[in-house]
Amino acid sequence: MASKALKRAGLSPELCEQLKRHKIESCKDLLTHTAFEAMYAAGLNYQKTLEMMETVSRVIAPPPTTALELWKHHSGSCFSTSIPALDKVLRGGLPCGNITEVTGPSGCGKTQLCLILSVVTTLPKELGGWDRSVIYIDTESAFSAERLVEIAQNRFPDYFTSKEKVLQMAGRVHIFREMTCEDVLRRLEKLEEIIISTRAGLIILDSVASVVRKEFDTTLPGNLMHRSNLLGQEATTLKYLAHQFDIPVVLTNQITTHIGHQGSGSATEGDSGIVTAALGNTWSHSVNTRFIVQYVDGLKRQLLVAKSPVAPFAVLNYTIQKGGIYVNGNDGEDNFYEGTDPTLQTIRVRTAINLDTT
Incomplete structure (x- = not known):
């Protein structure tokens, strides 16, 4: 603050x-x-x-408040994802005033979910939207305006019936491409006035890990500490903005491989290690809600609600279509959860590949 x-x-x-x-x-x-x-x-x-x-x-340094006051203030303060099964698990949708992280391998739909949430934010309230704008910080040049429009027209065909409505929606998604750690932090520190001037109802950072992992070689002395300090500043600023404006903040994260057999601490012949969310255990405590997206086989994917202050652990099977992410009718089946701590939850990838080990 x-x-x-x-x-x-x-x-x-x-x-x-x-x-x-x-x-x-x-x-x-x-x-x-x-x-x-x-x-x-x-x-x-x-x-x-x-x-x-x-x-x-x-x-x-505001005075302390009571649980009753917080309950009254945040009652019903949820952001619909337009994915009914996920909203049901989250008791209404993404919690406002909090940070939600989506982590998983490339191609599993992290950016697709961000685009869906961007469209929903701009929708009229009578359609479940917020009638607000979006601040979208893109660190990987992964944002696609064409895909945003495709999702909007296929997910909400009854509303986006004219070019005017499509243009209005696209004009309310404000893109900031920041390619260095310094640029990202500087942008976050200036967001307060931008949120007010654009009437933003959602902040997206896609992705939080991209620039950090490129600039910090954690095998060099001191770099891990500097990286942790930078991530701490980003998390503090984002939590302040989420709380101050009572809006959701959504981040995407990458994955990393820990070499060695899970639980044994040592590598064995043919063991390729375990895959978990990147940026380490300390960062995992900075996010309030964590989704893990992962492959099952072929085109089939899963979304795991691995960490949430309001929801139990849950598994939803989904596919990616023209309208974005759609949960399958058999969600809840094929639960691969093995009971590990959410911060260390292993992530299923399509094939064994060489991954960054930081």
């Missing part, structure tokens, strides 16, 4: 403009100055300066 802009902390526009001249634009900027420094920058007397700093302090 320290990154909150001063204009959203209860200060007058004139005072915010005055402080901006001294490069003080966020709550953090102000509170890192002494009262005398802030007094000079704001052009106020000492008592007024103390009152200003106390006001800002209360904004970033």
Whole structure:
């Protein structure tokens, strides 16, 4: 919350403009100055300066609340995925104010799910949408406007009956292509005003692992710590934005291979290791909900609700069609769950391939 802009902390526009001249634009900027420094920058007397700093302090350190207040505030605050079986498991849909991660091998539908959620966000409320815009941060150049339109027209054919509606939907999905860790973090820190100006109802980061794994060789001294610090900053900023605006944040993640037989800690002849979500155990605690998408055989895939504050572990079989992801009628069958911790849940891939081991 320290990154909150001063204009959203209860200060007058004139005072915010005055402080901006001294490069003080966020709550953090102000509170890192002494009262005398802030007094000079704001052009106020000492008592007024103390009152200003106390006001800002209360904004970033709100008083404790009760479970009843949280329950009343978040009751019914769910975001429909337009996948009925998944919404049922999640008791209404993606929880707002939280971070949801989708992890799995390439080609399993992570980006497809992001595109479906983007379309749903723009739909009118009477159709189960939010009538809001989307902030889509693309770090892999995987976003396809053509595929977005195809999903919209095939998933909601009764609504997208005219070119005008399609164009309106596409115009509300705001794409930001960020190809370095620094660019991603800088974009996240500036999202607050963009969310307000675009009336965003969903933030998507596809993918959180892509730029991090390219820039940090964790076999080099110190890199693992720097990577963890960067991911911590990203998670903190995203959690703040999700909570502040009561909207869902959806991230995609990659997979990694841990060499050695599961449970034994040592490799054996012919053992190719186990595949799990990338970025490690510490990162797994930064997300509130984790979906794992994986192959079963051929075109058949599974979505595992591996971690959720509201839902039990669940397995849904699905296929990818022109309208995106569709859960099969036999969902719940062929449950391959082996009882491991969700953060260490093995992921089924199509074939044995060489994967990044970081």
